[in-house]
Amino acid sequence: MSVMLILLGASLVVSLIFLAAFIWSVKDGQYDDDFSPAHQIFFDEKPKSKI
């Protein structure tokens, strides 16, 4: 059962990474506008030649 400790440690590290990612994304302003991203996926990008 002592393997539990190793598992605990590993999972805690992973979850802390997620917490850091969350804090970064809020700081980056990704949660300021919750309407646009949902609709931006419908915008078509017509293939065009590069200028």
Place this chain on the structure above:
Amino acid sequence: MSTTSAKTESIPFAINKKLQCYHCGEDCPGRDLYFDEKYFCCNGCLSVYQLLNNAGLCNYYQLNANAGATLRTTARDDKYAFLDSPDVHNQLIHFREGNQAHVTFYIPIIHCSSCIYLLENFHKICNGAIRTDVQFLKKEVRIVFDEEKTSLRQIVETLDKIGYEPYITLNQAIKKKKTKPGRDLIFRLGVAGFCFGNIMLFSIPEYFSDAAAREPYLQSVFRYLNVIFSIPVFFYSAMPFFKSAFKGLRQRHLNVDLPVAIAIGATFIRSLSDVFISNGSGFFDAMSGIVFFMLAGRVLQERTQRYLFFDRDYTDYFPMAVKVLNKYNQPETKILTDLKTDDHLLIHNSELVPADSLLIKGKCLIDYSFVTGESLPVEKKPGDLIYAGGRQLAGLIELRVVKETSASKLMQMWSRNLEDSHEKKAGNESSFVHLLARNFTLIVFGIAIISGAYWYMHEASRIWPAITAILIIACPCGLLLTATFTNGHVLRILSKNGLFLRNANIIERFGNIRHIVFDKTGTLTSPSSMHARFRGGVLDDEEKELIASAIRPSLHSFRQPALNYLQKNGKYEAHQFKEYAGLGIEATVKNNHYQIGTATFFNLEHARNEEGTLLYVYKNDQPLGYFLLVQGLRPGVEEMLFRLGKKINFCLFSGDEAYQSAYFKKIFGNNMLFKLSPAEKLTQMERLQSSGDFVAMAGDGLNDAGALKKSDVGICISDDIKRFTPAGDAILDGQKLSILDRLIGFCSNSKNTIRACFFFSITYNITGLYFAVQGILSPLIAAVLMPLSTLTIVITTYLVTKYQARKQRLAL
């Protein structure tokens, strides 16, 4: 493609099965504008379509049907000339790097995903624009552009051309600190959620397995982990509650966060003592659960705060810059705040007069409807004083400034009464929820003391577990979350129905309204509710057709009512059509010369008719008769007032003359007052409030600003997002005035909703208390009760509010 049939005799013009413009959705007056298999209502819409088509942006129309704004009125060529001035550049451009400049605009017309699509692809239609970021909720656009390839003026002109005119006001010239979005709560919520989830996971072995017996050290590991994870929850995430409770205590005020703070504190201390002293497991999951759910409620409350401007002052109303004649008599741009007395201004048609000034020269017709409520424009002669805030309706005029903008007579009453708004806010504390929450604390302490005394006499070892357990369980989270979620749903539903409230406290005040005061011009009436009648002889069909043809190209607001009256489409072509803004029109139809205009247009005696505006019709220089334009109420409002009158008293305060008083008397009886100045409106409002009733005010103009602030609920009626409204507690879409009674009913029902859901959620508290008073509250029960009650609350409030909305037949 619909086909217009020929049976138009008995169907009024507007109700004909008309073609809809592909761009903006308005009715097409004819079938002449046809391009790419689509119909358009005007050249403006057609040219935008062509522009988008050429740039490959027709996805704009696929995302939302008729997403565009009507472009019938095009801007004057030099409307944006002031943007060439380097002073203005400094005010608007907030960041520069090399050639690139950043500018942020507020574009109120942004309303759907098509808008986002088009604006993000703005660089495809404007050469020199590099990148555009849209902040949908705030309706702001940040444009990065190359200053060498394009200019600020070109960018704004392009934006205007596609229908996305930015609202550039004096407000941006005065550096106002932009409030950063409230991210602080989100961080705390994130941390609380993270720790809450982990603590719950670590508690599962404790509750559901025997591991403790086999591997005791593992049990300690989990317990210590719980302690570690609860530290950020207690010291970081829960801080807002402690701060608020402490602040309330210092002011000798039992506010709503105090019981929450007590619950969190008691749980933490009890849990620590359990783990380190009594070898127990602690209640860390319950504690972090409380913090998490309460924070979630707070975040939800903040999110429902609309990004609408409820607090305004004169800087939101006036344009940023005006044309001033310098000492060489050349026009140059000046920022409004730099305006000095004796400056000579040039004001164009449909522009605002920005400062109290004297008329020097030009044909001057001022529309004061927004400022004083007068529905008819006033003609001014050279030497007359013109007040700031009026709108010029007829051509170019030159003015000499008498007082600077901030000192102008009518603006002063606007910035006055700012302290009053704070007084109103203080009255919120007596709201029902706060009342209950305060009593909650006292009741909880009462129960705790009684139990403590009981156990002291019977089994002293149970005192500590019992008291702490009571404090844990008796968190008024149920009550607060019920209020938060219900209010959130109510605000959302109200927005969908055209009513936007400043914050959740207004809901209860809305429901308590006993008396409403209505303004007349622009509130009960609107330009669209004008009716026209013709007097002076019978017009045969052919004559009606000719007149309609002459009127059709006009942009004046009398066009639609007149066409409705004539019931003709105007199928002939109008040659040499000329419109004299605010005065009249002339055209030649089938070799007949028609002139239609006001008395001023024909240089006649200006007779003010009691009933409305007169527009004389001349054919080939012979008078035919006149159109009488009459203000009617907005559609549906008369019926609404009838329904409203059953529960709520109402009356009319108007700044206008007593026009059509017979018609209004039918509805209002003797509760009407006309020709009120803004100060008089305020005094009358105070008189009404003296009886102690809740008085609401519905108004739209500057002349209502004082009364709006003084009233218990100030409702601003708004027709056009682009147009400006004074400060108030709520903004109501003009077209939704006809359902005002249902909206008020919905708000008053929400109080019952909160009560019902609250009593339902109390059952959880009582269940928990059953265990708590006996001192046998286990962490599992505490941990389960909290999320369970929250879940019930969320579901119940949603369903009940939906039911209430359905009952009032509101849009969901």
